[in-house]
Amino acid sequence: MTQGRPLLNRRLAAFGTTIFAEMSALAVRTGSINLGQGFPDTDGPxxxxxxxxxxxxxxxxxxxxxxxxxxxxxxxxxxxxxxxxxxxxxxxxxxxxxxxxxxxxxxxxxxxxxxxxxxxxxxxxxxxxxxxxxxxxxxxxxxxxxxxxxxxxxxxxxxxxxxxxxxxxxxxxxxxxxxxxxxxxxxxxxxxxxxxxxxxxxxxxxxxxxxxxxxxxxxxxxxxxxxxxxxxxxxxxxxxxxxxxxxxxxxxxxxxxxxxxxxxxxxxxxxxxxxxxxxxxxLRLPDSFYDELRDGLRARRDLLSDGLAEAGFGVHRPAGTYFVTTDIRPLGGERDGIAFCRALPERCGVVAVPNAVFYDHHEQGAPFVRFAFCKRVDVLEEAVARLKTLAGTGR
Missing domain, CATH: 3.40.640.10 (Type I PLP-dependent aspartate aminotransferase-like (Major domain))
Structure with a gap:
């Protein structure tokens, strides 16, 4: 504190550390699969x-x-x-x-x-x-x-x-x-x-x-x-x-x-x-590049979406992007997506991001959790196997 006021500009004081930094650090600390932050785990062409x-x-x-x-x-x-x-x-x-x-x-x-x-x-x-x-x-x-x-x-x-x-x-x-x-x-x-x-x-x-x-x-x-x-x-x-x-x-x-x-x-x-x-x-790559990109991600979307549904989540299968939003309420007793995501790495070794942090009306986003599927197929398969333990069907 100097001159009796906080150091951080008051316009930014409400934001704190981004949820992506918090959840990625949690993934590293727990050795979990990071399906929170949206970055691929392989390089492009x-x-x-x-x-x-x-x-x-x-x-x-x-x-x-x-x-x-x-x-x-x-x-x-x-x-x-x-x-x-x-x-x-x-x-x-x-x-x-x-x-x-x-x-x-x-x-x-x-x-x-x-x-x-x-x-x-x-x-x-x-x-x-x-x-x-x-x-x-x-x-x-x-x-x-x-x-x-x-x-x-x-x-x-x-x-x-x-x-x-x-x-x-x-x-x-x-x-x-x-x-x-x-x-x-x-x-x-x-x-x-x-x-x-x-x-x-x-x-x-x-x-x-x-x-x-x-x-x-x-x-x-x-x-x-x-x-x-x-x-x-x-x-x-x-x-x-x-x-x-x-x-x-x-x-x-x-x-x-x-x-x-x-x-x-x-x-x-x-x-x-x-x-x-x-x-x-x-930007001058042929149309076949875009077709293969889309088809590969669609297959990953379906793999993860199907696995999340089998694990007990309510799944909103996306029409675009490389994220799938889920509803945690069907899991039984789950209502707070932030608490759920903070506990998920210890429960089954997977990191996701709570949607509530993207809302002004936090109650609207409270039960929703986002997973990224821009990962290798073997990583997604392992994540699905871990998530299924929430429903008692995984290993």
Missing amino acids: EEIREAAVRALRAGHGNQYPPGPGVPELRTAIAGHQRRHYALTYDPDSEVLVTAGATEAVAATLLALVEPGDEVIALEPYYDSYAACVAMAGGTRVPVTLRPDGGAFRLDLDELRAAVTPRTRLILLNTPHNPTGTVLTREELAAIAELAIERDLLVVTDEVYEHLVFEGEHIPLASFPGMRERTVTISSAGKTFSFTGWKIGWITASPELVNAVKSAKQFLTYVSGGPLQYAVAEA
């Missing part, structure tokens, strides 16, 4: 790793790369948007490379939100959203996705009712972490209509864009009238299984990119120079 090695050895990006990102990567990002979604962006004025999607979200909210502005976010939400809104001085307004028929659904009437004269923007995440929901064309069209009607900006976190098992991923920016009011965020980590590289990006109109760049330049300025060249090559 060997040719992309070698592309990074080549860039390092050739001196490409070893010194400060251009602030907006190396031209090769910005061109590849624009090409990716055109190839997959028929969205055309100028790589020189409408693409910005960031230190992962997390920095993209932070820079965007710091740039666009002022104290007193309201930011609508779909609840449960990735924990950095809340911290970034707080750092920007905004007010978080949650709209809750609710379980319905094995999935989590957005109530469009509730979303509309959440908009007030103070609303600055809507922060979307689709495919959605942690629920695995993929917003439909009809839902996105309604959100676009609302944004235009109320003159709102929309920030879309689309990092799981290629991990869709049912339905399809449709960028909100592709809807009429939305390109000029949407900041689209994605990254290489989830698609190419190099989460430690932290190469992300935004695509948006020149005005929005310039605004975000004004904040981003005082965060990292630049990062991952040689890795940017490798990600540029990754």
Whole structure:
């Protein structure tokens, strides 16, 4: 304490250590299988790793790369948007490379939100959203996705009712972490209509864009009238299984990119120079890469989802991402997901993450627990065998 006040900025005081750090440390301490934090346990394509090695050895990006990102990567990002979604962006004025999607979200909210502005976010939400809104001085307004028929659904009437004269923007995440929901064309069209009607900006976190098992991923920016009011965020980590590289990006109109760049330049300025060249090559991989990625993860989703159901969990099989949300209440007597996850490593040697930490309305998320299936098949099989001991059917 100095001058009679806490050292930590009061806007961040409520957040503490992230749940991912806590649960990953618990996995290490107990020797448990970590199905909590969302990172693969194998690297992505060997040719992309070698592309990074080549860039390092050739001196490409070893010194400060251009602030907006190396031209090769910005061109590849624009090409990716055109190839997959028929969205055309100028790589020189409408693409910005960031230190992962997390920095993209932070820079965007710091740039666009002022104290007193309201930011609508779909609840449960990735924990950095809340911290970034707080750092920007905004007010978080949650709209809750609710379980319905094995999935989590957005109530469009509730979303509309959440908009007030103070609303600055809507922060979307689709495919959605942690629920695995993929917003439909009809839902996105309604959100676009609302944004235009109320003159709102929309920030879309689309990092799981290629991990869709049912339905399809449709960028909100592709809807009429939305390109000029949407900041689209994605990254290489989830698609190419190099989460430690932290190469992300935004695509948006020149005005929005310039605004975000004004904040981003005082965060990292630049990062991952040689890795940017490798990600540029990754974005040009053939369609067969994306098909194999999706098919492999779908098989892992089904393996883990089926095993969790046999262990006694209520399972919400995800339409996208690489997480499955479960309900612990069918296990009998379980109601508190946080306590459940803290005890689970000692009970059966598996780590998961409680969804309640992603909610403002903690009671809504209390019984839900998230497991990651972006792991090797043998790891998932071992985790399932351990989890089945909860139902008395495992070893």
